[in-house]
Amino acid sequence: MSDIQYPISGSCQCGKVTFSLLSAPKMILACHCKECQKLATSAFSLTAVVERDSVKIEGELADWERYADSGNINSAKFCPSCGNRIYHYDPKQPNILKFKGISSLDDTRMLIPEIHVWVSEKQDWFVIPDGVKTFDKQP
Secondary structure, eight states: OTTOOSOEEEEOSSSSSEEEEOSOOSEEEEEOSHHHHHHHTSSOEEEEEEEGGGEEEESOOEEEEEEOTTSOEEEEEEOTTTOOEEEEEOTTSTTEEEEGGGGGBSOOTTOOOSEEEOGGGOOTTOOOOTTOEEOSSOO
């Protein structure tokens, strides 16, 4: 969408963490794994893959991490007040963020997933649009 103007601001649910997306994401994906269903309290979670320097974040963040199916550590930053997840990252690649705040931006027109991952755990009722790349697990 060429008419989207960056930066785009947003915030967590309580507003104590604010952020701006300074440029277009590298990729937007929908993850259907059971962990993301828990995170989003929905059928999937949306993620924008971005360079660390393309997001400006202000406010206190808390840390959480878990081991991914691959054995890698999936680290997360979230608002300690309302609990909204802001981003995930792999400590081995700290300059690449899996920006979870993408759904909380003031302008969300770019939220069109290019790929769907972990469709092996997808909710049966959700239909992935034709022509979108899918992966049974993590590519």
